[in-house]
Amino acid sequence: MLEPDCEENILRIFLLVFVLAIAILKLIFIPPALAAEASIGAKIFNNNCASCHIGGGNILISEKTLHKEALSKYLENYAEDAIPAIIHQVQYGKNAMPPFKDKLTEQEILEVAAYVFQKSEQGW
Template sequence: MKRLKSFSILLAAIALMLTATVTLTAPAFAAASGASIFSAKCAQCHLGGKNIINPTKTLSLADLQANGKDTVSAIVAQITNGKAPMPAFKVLLKADEIEAVSTYVLEKAQAGW
């Protein structure tokens, strides 16, 4: 009985450590995921927050604000649905990936790229 209780305590401790690890590393993982998605899917046109197709619509905070794209939800809508000449990425990326890259873009814009 004592051995079973010790085993139960050990399992509870492991579960607590795993929960803490996931909880504490989730934001860092999301940031890395957003950065890697941006690098793979967006940087071809938006390297360094620029816009090689339309230089007046960069990913700078000032341009995002001027174009009404200065919230995560507005950026999510832009990436999901696109707007010529930008394609819609809803068929290429999952919703959580779009959310991650949108958060990354806004954070980078707020930091000045």
């Protein structure tokens, strides 16, 4: 039989190894896409944009998606500087898209623009 102090130390080591194993498994099995989905930009997008642009699409004008090819075609200056082009679109809107400059802060607009750019580069 082990001494009580020895049993406590073994239990502590076991718990430490168990917690570390769970942390390592989370790192291995949680895909990076899920981490991006939890970003601030993703939350802003989901709260303000996803109703029309779910999955990078466009429920109103099917060809004007948030996919890289469509953004390159429909956003002025996208090829030269993508994020400022997306920021401009979010701030001022166009056609059916409303402006968000009075609804979102500058930081929120930057976050959602970076998110849209990242997702468009990844193919949504």
